[in-house]
Amino acid sequence: MAPRAPRLDDVAAQAGVSAATVSRFLNNPEVVAKATAERIRAAIAATSYVPNMAAGALAGSRTRLIAALVPDIAASIFNDTVESMIDGLASDGNSVVLALTGPDNGRLEAEINMALARRVDAIILTGIVTNAEMRERLRANPVTVIETWGLPEEPIDVAIGFSHRAAGEEMARFLRGRGYRRPHLVVPRSSRSERRAMGFTDRWVRDGGVDPTRLEVNVPSHFGQGRLSYRALADLPERPDVVVCGSDWIAQGLIIEAQAAGIRVPDQLAVTGFGNLRMAGDMRPTITSVDIDGGRIAREVLRVLRARAAGETTETKIDVGFRVIARESA
Amino acid sequence: MAPRAPRLDDVAAQAGVSAATVSRFLNNPEVVAKATAERIRAAIAATSYVPNMAAGALAGSRTRLIAALVPDIAASIFNDTVESMIDGLASDGNSVVLALTGPDNGRLEAEINMALARRVDAIILTGIVTNAEMRERLRANPVTVIETWGLPEEPIDVAIGFSHRAAGEEMARFLRGRGYRRPHLVVPRSSRSERRAMGFTDRWVRDGGVDPTRLEVNVPSHFGQGRLSYRALADLPERPDVVVCGSDWIAQGLIIEAQAAGIRVPDQLAVTGFGNLRMAGDMRPTITSVDIDGGRIAREVLRVLRARAAGETTETKIDVGFRVIARESA
DNA sequence: ACTGCGCTTGCAAGCGCTTTCATTGCACGG
DNA sequence: CCGTGCAATGAAAGCGCTTGCAAGCGCAGT
Numbered sequence: 001m002a003p004r005a006p007r008l009d010d011v012a013a014q015a016g017v018s019a020a021t022v023s024r025f026l027n028n029p030e031v032v033a034k035a036t037a038e039r040i041r042a043a044i045a046a047t048s049y050v051p052n053m054a055a056g057a058l059a060g061s062r063t064r065l066i067a068a069l070v071p072d073i074a075a076s077i078f079n080d081t082v083e084s085m086i087d088g089l090a091s092d093g094n095s096v097v098l099a100l101t102g103p104d105n106g107r108l109e110a111e112i113n114m115a116l117a118r119r120v121d122a123i124i125l126t127g128i129v130t131n132a133e134m135r136e137r138l139r140a141n142p143v144t145v146i147e148t149w150g151l152p153e154e155p156i157d158v159a160i161g162f163s164h165r166a167a168g169e170e171m172a173r174f175l176r177g178r179g180y181r182r183p184h185l186v187v188p189r190s191s192r193s194e195r196r197a198m199g200f201t202d203r204w205v206r207d208g209g210v211d212p213t214r215l216e217v218n219v220p221s222h223f224g225q226g227r228l229s230y231r232a233l234a235d236l237p238e239r240p241d242v243v244v245c246g247s248d249w250i251a252q253g254l255i256i257e258a259q260a261a262g263i264r265v266p267d268q269l270a271v272t273g274f275g276n277l278r279m280a281g282d283m284r285p286t287i288t289s290v291d292i293d294g295g296r297i298a299r300e301v302l303r304v305l306r307a308r309a310a311g312e313t314t315e316t317k318i319d320v321g322f323r324v325i326a327r328e329s330a
Numbered sequence: 331m332a333p334r335a336p337r338l339d340d341v342a343a344q345a346g347v348s349a350a351t352v353s354r355f356l357n358n359p360e361v362v363a364k365a366t367a368e369r370i371r372a373a374i375a376a377t378s379y380v381p382n383m384a385a386g387a388l389a390g391s392r393t394r395l396i397a398a399l400v401p402d403i404a405a406s407i408f409n410d411t412v413e414s415m416i417d418g419l420a421s422d423g424n425s426v427v428l429a430l431t432g433p434d435n436g437r438l439e440a441e442i443n444m445a446l447a448r449r450v451d452a453i454i455l456t457g458i459v460t461n462a463e464m465r466e467r468l469r470a471n472p473v474t475v476i477e478t479w480g481l482p483e484e485p486i487d488v489a490i491g492f493s494h495r496a497a498g499e500e501m502a503r504f505l506r507g508r509g510y511r512r513p514h515l516v517v518p519r520s521s522r523s524e525r526r527a528m529g530f531t532d533r534w535v536r537d538g539g540v541d542p543t544r545l546e547v548n549v550p551s552h553f554g555q556g557r558l559s560y561r562a563l564a565d566l567p568e569r570p571d572v573v574v575c576g577s578d579w580i581a582q583g584l585i586i587e588a589q590a591a592g593i594r595v596p597d598q599l600a601v602t603g604f605g606n607l608r609m610a611g612d613m614r615p616t617i618t619s620v621d622i623d624g625g626r627i628a629r630e631v632l633r634v635l636r637a638r639a640a641g642e643t644t645e646t647k648i649d650v651g652f653r654v655i656a657r658e659s660a
Numbered sequence: 661a662c663t664g665c666g667c668t669t670g671c672a673a674g675c676g677c678t679t680t681c682a683t684t685g686c687a688c689g690g
Numbered sequence: 691c692c693g694t695g696c697a698a699t700g701a702a703a704g705c706g707c708t709t710g711c712a713a714g715c716g717c718a719g720t
Contacts, residue, residue, distance in 0.1 A: 007676060018700045023678060033698060053447045054387040055676035058705045062678095063384055065427075073409050083404050086430050090437070095444060097395075098428040100416050107420070114425060117383045224612035253612060256586075260614040282554035282583060284590040337706060348670045353708060363668060385706035388675045392708095 006047040015043035026051060057119065066305070067097045067115035069108065070126045071190075072220050077247060077275040077292075078126055078149070084298030085124065092306070094121070101126075103189075103219050109134060116141060122305055127192060128152045128159070144308050148297055149192065151317060160300045160318040164192050167290055167322045168199025171272065174324045175242055176207055180270060184240035185214040186229045186250050188221040193246040196274070200244060213240065221246060226253020230261070241270060242330055248273035248280045251287050255329065270330035285328035296320045336377040345373035356381060387449065396635070397427045397445035399438065400456045401520075402550050407577065407605040407622075408456055408479070414628030415454065422636070424451070431456075433519075433549050439464060446471060452635055457522060458482045458489070474638050478627055479522065481649060490630045490648045494522050497620055497652045498529025501602065504654045505572055506537055510600060514570035515544040516559045516580050518551040523576040526604070530574060543570065551576060556583020560591070571600060572660055578603035578610045581617050585659060600660035615658035626650045 012019040017036060025032045025040045032040070043049075057063040066089055070078050086096045097120065099111040105127070112134060115123050122144035129135055129147070138145050138156045145157035152159055175183060183204065187197045201212055215232055217225045229250060233239065245251040251273030255265050263269050265285055273280055276291035300318050307314045342349040347366060355362045355370045362370070373379075387393040396419055400408050416426045427450065429441040435457070442464065445453050452474035459465055459477070468475050468486045475487035482489055505513060513534065517527045531542055545562055547555045559580060563569065575581040581603030585595050593599050595615055603610055606621035630648050637644045 009676085019677080020679080020701080021699060024699085027678080031698080036698080050443065050446050052388075052449055052676055054384060054393055054449050055705090056678070057384040058382075058388045058707085059676075059678040061705070072413060073403055074413050075405070075409070079403050079405070079409075083402060083430065086403075086428060090429065090441070090444075095427045095429065095448060097425045098416060099420065099425065100413065111420070113380065114420075116380050118425060119382055119384050222612075223609040227612055227614075256614050259589075279553040282552075282557055284557075284586050339706085349707080350671080350709075351669060354669085357708080361668080366668080382706055385675095386708070388677080389706075389708040391675070 005052075006049045007052070008049075010047050011040065011043045011049045014047055015039040061119070063119050063121055064094045065097055065118055065120045066094050066122045066124065067099060067111075067118070067120040068124045068126075069099050069101050069111050069115070071101055071103060071105065073098070073100070074220055075222055075249065076220060077277070078294070081148070081294035081297050084295050085301055088298060088302040089305070092302075094305075105129075112138070116143065119143075122146065122308070124148060124301060127190075129156065130191070144305065146301055146304060148301065149292075151319060155316050158304050158314060158316050158318070160297055160304070160320060162292065162320055162322050163199075164195035165199035165202075167274075168196035168201075169203040170322070170324055171196075171244060171290060172200045172203035172207070172209075174326070175244070175270075175272070175330065176204065176209065178270075178330065180242040180330075182210065182238060182240045182242070183212040184233065184236065184243045185212050186225075186243060186245045186254070187214055187216050188219045188246040188250075189216055190219050193219075193274075196246070212244070217246070217250065221250050223249050223253040226250040226255070227257040228253075230254045230257035239269075242266075243269065243271050245271065245273050248275045248277040248287060248289055251289070251329070252279065252283055255283065255285070255287070266329050272330045276325055280325075281327065283329075288327045288330040289325050291323045291325050293320055335382075336379045337382070338379075340377050341370065341373045341379045344377055345369040391449070393449050393451055394424045395427055395448055395450045396424050396452045396454065397429060397441075397448070397450040398454045398456075399429050399431050399441050399445070401431055401433060401435065403428070403430070404550055405552060405579065406550060407607070408624070411478070411624035411627050414625050415631055418628060418632040419635070422632075435459075442468070446473065449473075452476065452638070454478060454631060457520075459486065460521070474635065476631055476634060478631065479622075481647060485646050488634050488644060488646050488648070490627055490634070490650060492622065492650055492652050493529075494525035495529035497604075498526035498531075499533040500652070500654055501526075501574060501620060502530045502533035502537070502539075504656070505574070505600075505602070505660065506534065506539065508600075508660065510572040510660075512540065512568060512570045512572070513542040514563065514566065514573045515542050516555075516573060516575045516584070517544055517546050518549045518576040518580075519546055520549050523549075523604075526576070542574070547576070547580070551580050553579050553583040556580040556585070557587040558583075560584045560587035569599075572596075573599065573601050575601065575603050578605045578607040578617060578619055581619070581659070582609065582613055585613065585615070585617070596659050602660045606655055610655075611657065613659075618657045618660040619655050621653045621655050623650055 008019045008022050012022045022040055089096055101108040124146045128150040135156050147159040148161055150161045185197050187193050213236055251271050255271050258265055258269055273287045273289040276289040280287040280289045297320055304314045338349040338352050342352045352370055419426055431438040455477045456479055458480040465486050477489040478491055480491045515527050517523050543566055581601050585601050588595055588599055603617045603619040606619040610617040610619045627650055634644045
């Protein structure tokens with residue numbers, strides 16, 4: 001009944017060539033003679049052949065599968081990067097297996113193991129893996145591993161990111177330059193935010209400022225937290241003059257709650273975000289933020305992957321930097 | 331040098347059993363004798379064996395790979411659903427290949443073909459496939475196909491969604507009940523939004539209302555469009571009393587721009603959104619929206635997939651409905 | 661003791677490709 | 691006219707796993 005799906009052999013027979021030639025045509029069209037290519041093309045159309053990549057993966061030890069591990073995608077700052085990566089990889093003929101590692105990377109190990117079992121060609125991590133054993137495990141594996149959004153001292157393989165600490169320091173410098181005196185930090189509970197907060201605090205204090213107050217919030221961070229964070233300001237012994245938020249969402253929520261309370265931003269309270277989401281530039285007032293070029297990260301990932309596919313070597317540490325974007329809110 | 335990765339054989343030898351038994355242990359632990367299982371478990375640990383799923387897929391004609399096709403993930407209303415699905419599927423031992431079909435589903439066919447080539451166990455579509463040839467193609471394939479967020483007359487295989495037209499009608503009924511007279515629609519250029527707008531307009535007019543004015547905006551819709559949409563109201567011959575937005579993002583941006591212009595929402599201008607994002611309930615004023623239970627969609631998808639995996643049959647049309655959530659903005 | 665049954669296990673045949681190696685055919689220079 | 695070399699192709703050996711089939715085993719029933 002169900003006439004089994006056509007295979008390479010069927011196409012080959014139809015075209016009057018061997019399976020090997022069809023395979024070559026599929027993977028390296030330029031090595032087969034023009035006339036042959038034409039016959040094969042016709043045969044493929046005639047049989048409506050769809051290659052079986054599972055078989056190809058086994059035989060060729062190349063799955064064309066890339067694993068992307070991210071904490072979440074609900075409203076994540078990584079989404080733009082992930083989207084660009086998927087786009088680029090797809091046009092190279094790869095597919096992306098998206099795995100969620102959850103807050104605190106709770107499922108990180110399980111997902112890395114799954115990626116290894118699938119024999120993906122590369123694993124793209126968000127943030128850096130802290131578990132030493134896991135790092136070794138990955139290093140021992142022939143798979144390409146790219147750590148993004150962070151710059152560890154010794155990358156497992158390749159790291160593409162920036163220094164969160166430096167970003168924090170830069171924001172401290174920026175706000176100090178604008179004359180603010182009493183910063184308050186709203187810090188999502190992720191190692192990256194924590195690092196930025198450290199950088200901010202260290203720099204601020206070293207420059208003679210008073211120790212910033214701080215509030216920690218759960219990840220993933222969102223709009224509602226901004227509102228709550230605003231209310232929490234009331235509990236502070238002294239009112240801050242600027243609130244440094246760990247994400248643009250929080251900043252937006254905080255601004256809206258402040259405005260609803262009749263507080264003018266930035267005159268009475270300045271606010272900064274992080275991530276420079278598109279919304280930050282559209283908000284009223286526009287939000288001062290830190291821009292990370294997610295597209296650039298995606299491009300670098302693609303570049304590295306292409307280089308690897310071509311058998312070339314690449315740098316192992318790529319700093320994409322960041323930029324404080326001064327806008328109306330601070 | 332690089333001692334080749336351990337295979338099933340290596341584990342088998344180590345455990346003193348045949349490869350077949352190890353395979354069975356891996357896929358059906360309960361069929362191997364307790365003592366044997368223990369020896370195999372030890373052997374796996376000793377050799378740090380990681381199964382090769384590519385080989386497993388070829389031999390077992392089951393990839394445990396699910397393709398999820400969505401238009402985008404940048405700030406998509408589908409993200410919650412996708413996230414829940416990935417979570418659920420991962421805990422069943424599957425992996426999700428996320429493919430982006432782009433605005434207008436420009437890359438839909440290419441990605442469906444890729445999914446077919448990978449021999450995924452199921453394809454989860456966002457929205458319904460309009461290309462008749464493609465629908466036939468999918469029907470002819472043994473793969474499970476689930477269309478979500480829509481309810482076509484004749485699903486390719488299984489459809490899990492709701493009627494966008496009915497949602498539009500319901501919103502018309504709701505606003506009319508509240509006494510609004512001059513609605514203005516901000517409609518993203520997607521077939522789903524379009525359908526809701528049609529439903530709204532038909533109902534509104536049938537109930538004796540004046541034809542709503544409308545503005546079309548590009549997808550993916552975002553905050554900034556809301557601001558622009560507000561400004562565009564000035565071009566209208568008559569000022570609307572309620573703006574029905576195709577997404578909560580647009581509604582939020584519109585509200586903020588209106589407020590910045592000194593307009594009180596909802597007193598002077600009411601606004602509704604769609605999607606009931608978390609933010610909608612946190613905004614000032616809170617946004618009246620239409621809730622789609624994305625988690626429910628995800629759960630139904632899982633249920634269907636599990637049933638299929640168990641060889642059972644399932645309903646082919648599952649209506650998850652929607653609910654107008656009345657809040658402050660309208 | 662013999663038969664039969666259920667539970668475990670092993671054997672071996674693939675799954676549909678890729679790739680190495682060898683072969684063929686042909687153009688070309690000597 | 692023959693030897694060379696290159697371009698194009700074919701033959702066949704896997705890639706590492708799953709699974710149908712059959713056999714071994716211990717035990718209950720007769």
